[in-house]
Amino acid sequence: MTAADVLLIGLGAVAVGSGVLVVTTRHLVRAGLWLVVTLAAVAGAYLVLGAELVAWVQILLYVGAVVVLLLFAVMLTRAPIGASDDLDRPRWPGLLIGGGAGLGLAALFVAAYGATKVRRPPTGTAERLGEQIFSAWVLPFEVVGVLLLAALVGAIVVSRPDIGAGR
Amino acid sequence: MHPVIAYVTAALLVGLGVYGILARRNAILVLMAVELLLNGVNLVLVTADATVKATYPATGQAFALFVIVLAAAEIGVGLAIVLQLYRMRRSIAVDEVPLERVQ
Numbered sequence: 484m485t486a487a488d489v490l491l492i493g494l495g496a497v498a499v500g501s502g503v504l505v506v507t508t509r510h511l512v513r514a515g516l517w518l519v520v521t522l523a524a525v526a527g528a529y530l531v532l533g534a535e536l537v538a539w540v541q542i543l544l545y546v547g548a549v550v551v552l553l554l555f556a557v558m559l560t561r562a563p564i565g566a567s568d569d570l571d572r573p574r575w576p577g578l579l580i581g582g583g584a585g586l587g588l589a590a591l592f593v594a595a596y597g598a599t600k601v602r603r604p605p606t607g608t609a610e611r612l613g614e615q616i617f618s619a620w621v622l623p624f625e626v627v628g629v630l631l632l633a634a635l636v637g638a639i640v641v642s643r644p645d646i647g648a649g650r
Numbered sequence: 651m652h653p654v655i656a657y658v659t660a661a662l663l664v665g666l667g668v669y670g671i672l673a674r675r676n677a678i679l680v681l682m683a684v685e686l687l688l689n690g691v692n693l694v695l696v697t698a699d700a701t702v703k704a705t706y707p708a709t710g711q712a713f714a715l716f717v718i719v720l721a722a723a724e725i726g727v728g729l730a731i732v733l734q735l736y737r738m739r740r741s742i743a744v745d746e747v748p749l750e751r752v753q
Contacts, residue, residue: 487651495659502663502686506670511678518682525663525689528656534696534711537718541692544718549685549725556678556729560736570676572745577673585665592657596701603651604700612708616715619706627719634723638730644737 487603490531498524509566515554522546533604536612656697663690677732677742681725688721 501520508514522545529538616624640646663686670683692714699710736742 485651488655491651491655491659495655495662498659498689499662499666502666505686506666506673506679506683511676514679514682518685521663521686522689525693528659528693529696529714532656532696532700534699534714537692537696537711537714540715540718544722545685545689549722552725552729553678553682553685556681556732559733560678560742562676562678569743570679571673572675574673577669577671580672581665581667581669583665584668585662588661588664589658592661593654596654596657599653599701601651601653601701612711612715615706615708616712619709620712620716623716627716631719631723634727638726641727641730641734 485603487531491528494524494527494531497521498528509568509570510564511557511562511567511570512554512564515550515557518553519546519550522550531603533606535606536609651700653697653701656693660690660693660697663687663693666690675743675745677735677744678729680744681728681732684724684728685721688717692717 498521501517501524504517505514505521508517522541526538526541526546529535529541667683667685667687667690670686671680674680674683695710695714695717697710699708699714702710704710732742735747739746
């Protein structure tokens with residue numbers, strides 16, 4: 484039981500606990516704010532696992548951009564601020580499949596890695612990761628650029644009523 | 651360091667994401683659940699990077715960065731569709747979306 488283990492257990496408990504609140508709370512805005520807690524805890528776990536750049540990208544992109552977009556959407560759809568009762572469908576299919584998927588995967592990982600112990604990896608700096616992205620993964624990197632452009636154009640076409648679906 | 655802790659956390663996040671996608675009616679909450687699921691996937695990738703020896707160094711972290719970028723693109727297009735749905739039908743409940751062709 485090293486310090487890294489304790490940190491991982493704590494951050495994992497925070498991530499899973501606030502994740503439960505994201506999918507069960509009856510307040511739309513609070514779901515977004517609990518999502519911030521989950522994403523921040525996962526970013527902390529990335530730091531413990533030595534993925535420094537991924538952790539900061541997670542904070543910048545997820546907490547900074549994605550959650551803000553989600554909260555904007557909550558407000559643009561005139562969601563009520565208080566609790567709403569019509570946010571959920573019957574729970575049992577989700578409980579069955581979600582619980583099965585989560586617990587099944589957890590059991591698989593415990594069976595595969597339950598006894599594995601590794602040395603804590605050295606903190607991966609942006610330099611090491613950047614070298615890899617621009618040498619081994621440069622083609623996927625370029626393709627992702629094209630995909631982002633396509634997503635941008637698609638979002639504009641969908642949301643403009645004069646050229647998109649609302650015509 | 652026991653990587654199984656991070657792996658189990660990631661598996662539980664994936665389970666929560668699947669539950670949220672299936673159980674939520676509000677389309678924005680479904681998108682939030684998708685984010686949870688993708689975070690579980692990313693945690694698996696980063697943990698595998700620390701655990702398993704790959705051909706190239708830092709492969710899992712590079713994949714995690716790609717998944718984060720794809721999630722950003724997904725949330726942009728997804729929210730555009732949700733807002734358009736709200737503009738057309740004044741409701742973003744996913745079980746009220748008409749599956750036949752809208753005239």
